[in-house]
Amino acid sequence: MADLHFELVTPEKLLRSxxxxxxxxxxxxxxxxxxxxxxxxxxxxxxxELSIYSNLTTVVSRIRVEGGFAEVNEKGLTVLAEQATEA
Amino acid sequence: MPSLKSLKVRITSVKSTQKITKAMKMVAAAKLRRAQLAAEAGRPYAERLNAVMASLASKVTIGPNSPKLLAGTGNDQCHMLVVATSERGLAGAFNTNIVRAARKKADELIAQGKTVKFYLIGKKGRPVISRLFPGKIVHQVDQSHIKNVAFADAHEVAEDLIARFNGGEYDIAHLFFAKFKSALEQIPTELQIVPVPLAPAAEATGVSAAVEYEPDEDEILAELLPRNVAVQLFRAMLENAASEQGSRMTAMDNATRNAGDMINKLTIQYNRTRQAAITTELIEIIAGAEAL
Structure with missing residues (x-):
C-alpha cells in the first residue's frame, strides 16, 4: 500500500513533511x-499526543501538539498545530 | 575659511559617525538574515491555512447565523486601522512609508464620512498619527521587549482585536505593514483582516464535496476564524521585522558611504589649508630676508 503523505506545520515553521x-x-x-x-x-x-507509525506496529515518533486542525485530502494529511514539541 | 583645528575636529567626528553607521549596518545585516528565515518558515502555515479556509468557505454560505468575524457586522461605518511599525528608528523611510499608506487610507475613509480609529503596533507611528489624527489612537502595543516575534505575541494582539470587534468598537479592520521584497525594496501593504475576507473558492472540484467534518463546519469555522486573524498578524509582524532590518541596512549603508565621501572632502580641504598656511609662512620669511 502506498504511504501517507504527512505534513505538520506550526506558525513558526514546517515541522514535518x-x-x-x-x-x-x-x-x-x-x-x-x-x-x-x-x-x-x-x-x-x-x-x-500525535503518534507517527512507520508500519502497523512501530511508532517512530510522538509529537505533543497544542490544538489546531487536521485536514485529510487526496494529497494526504496536513496538521496545522498551534504549537508542537517533539516528545 | 575654517581653521585647521576645526577641520580636524570635524573629520574626527564624521569618522566616529561612520563607525557607528557601519556597525549598525552589519548588525542589521545579521538580523535581516534571521528575520528573513523566520518569515520564510512562517509561510507554509499561512498557505495551508488559506487553503483550508478556502475549501471550507466553499461549503459554508454566509447567512444571518454565520459568525460575525466572517459576515461582518453588517455595517461599514467604523474602520480600525491597525498600523504595524517598528520600535526603533534609523531605518530609512520604513516607518514613514507605512504611516503614509495608512494616512492615505484614513483620509479616503474620512472623506467618505466614515469613522477612523487607529490601533498601533510598535511606537514609531505614534508621533505622526497623533499629530494628524488627534485622539483617534485607541491602543498601542508595546513590542520593545520582544526580540524575535513569536506566534504567541501575534495571538495576544489578535485576541485583543477580536474582543474589541465583538464589543462593537469597530466594523472593519485594515492592517498596514511593509511586505519584504528585498533589502532594497519593501512594499507598504494594506490588508483587510476583520471581517475575514474569503477568497471565492477558486477550484470547485467535485472531490471536496464529500469532506466529513468533526465537529461540524460551523464549529470548525468558529475556531478557524480567530486563528486566521492571528496568523495574518503574525505574518505581518514577521514581514515587518525583515523589512525593518532590510531598510535599516540600506539606510546605514548609504550613511556609511556618505560619511566616507565627506571624510575625503574634508581631508582634501584640510590638506589644502595646511599647504596654504605653509606657503604663507614661507613667503613671509622670504620677504623678511629680502628686506634685510
Missing part, C-alpha cells in the same frame, strides 16, 4: 488514525 504509514491524531471528538487513501476529512485537534 514526509511519507509515513499511519498517523494517529488526537481529535476533539476522539483520536483517529489516518492511513493512505483516507476519505476527505477535517477535524479540530485537541491538545494531546
Amino acid at each position: 514526509e511519507e509515513v504509514y499511519m498517523v494517529v491524531v488526537p481529535g476533539t471528538e476522539g483520536d483517529f488514525g489516518v492511513l493512505a487513501g483516507h476519505a476527505p476529512f477535517m477535524s479540530v485537534v485537541r491538545p494531546g
Whole structure:
C-alpha cells in the first residue's frame, strides 16, 4: 500500500513533511488514525499526543501538539498545530 | 575659511559617525538574515491555512447565523486601522512609508464620512498619527521587549482585536505593514483582516464535496476564524521585522558611504589649508630676508 503523505506545520515553521504509514491524531471528538487513501476529512485537534507509525506496529515518533486542525485530502494529511514539541 | 583645528575636529567626528553607521549596518545585516528565515518558515502555515479556509468557505454560505468575524457586522461605518511599525528608528523611510499608506487610507475613509480609529503596533507611528489624527489612537502595543516575534505575541494582539470587534468598537479592520521584497525594496501593504475576507473558492472540484467534518463546519469555522486573524498578524509582524532590518541596512549603508565621501572632502580641504598656511609662512620669511 502506498504511504501517507504527512505534513505538520506550526506558525513558526514546517515541522514535518514526509511519507509515513499511519498517523494517529488526537481529535476533539476522539483520536483517529489516518492511513493512505483516507476519505476527505477535517477535524479540530485537541491538545494531546500525535503518534507517527512507520508500519502497523512501530511508532517512530510522538509529537505533543497544542490544538489546531487536521485536514485529510487526496494529497494526504496536513496538521496545522498551534504549537508542537517533539516528545 | 575654517581653521585647521576645526577641520580636524570635524573629520574626527564624521569618522566616529561612520563607525557607528557601519556597525549598525552589519548588525542589521545579521538580523535581516534571521528575520528573513523566520518569515520564510512562517509561510507554509499561512498557505495551508488559506487553503483550508478556502475549501471550507466553499461549503459554508454566509447567512444571518454565520459568525460575525466572517459576515461582518453588517455595517461599514467604523474602520480600525491597525498600523504595524517598528520600535526603533534609523531605518530609512520604513516607518514613514507605512504611516503614509495608512494616512492615505484614513483620509479616503474620512472623506467618505466614515469613522477612523487607529490601533498601533510598535511606537514609531505614534508621533505622526497623533499629530494628524488627534485622539483617534485607541491602543498601542508595546513590542520593545520582544526580540524575535513569536506566534504567541501575534495571538495576544489578535485576541485583543477580536474582543474589541465583538464589543462593537469597530466594523472593519485594515492592517498596514511593509511586505519584504528585498533589502532594497519593501512594499507598504494594506490588508483587510476583520471581517475575514474569503477568497471565492477558486477550484470547485467535485472531490471536496464529500469532506466529513468533526465537529461540524460551523464549529470548525468558529475556531478557524480567530486563528486566521492571528496568523495574518503574525505574518505581518514577521514581514515587518525583515523589512525593518532590510531598510535599516540600506539606510546605514548609504550613511556609511556618505560619511566616507565627506571624510575625503574634508581631508582634501584640510590638506589644502595646511599647504596654504605653509606657503604663507614661507613667503613671509622670504620677504623678511629680502628686506634685510
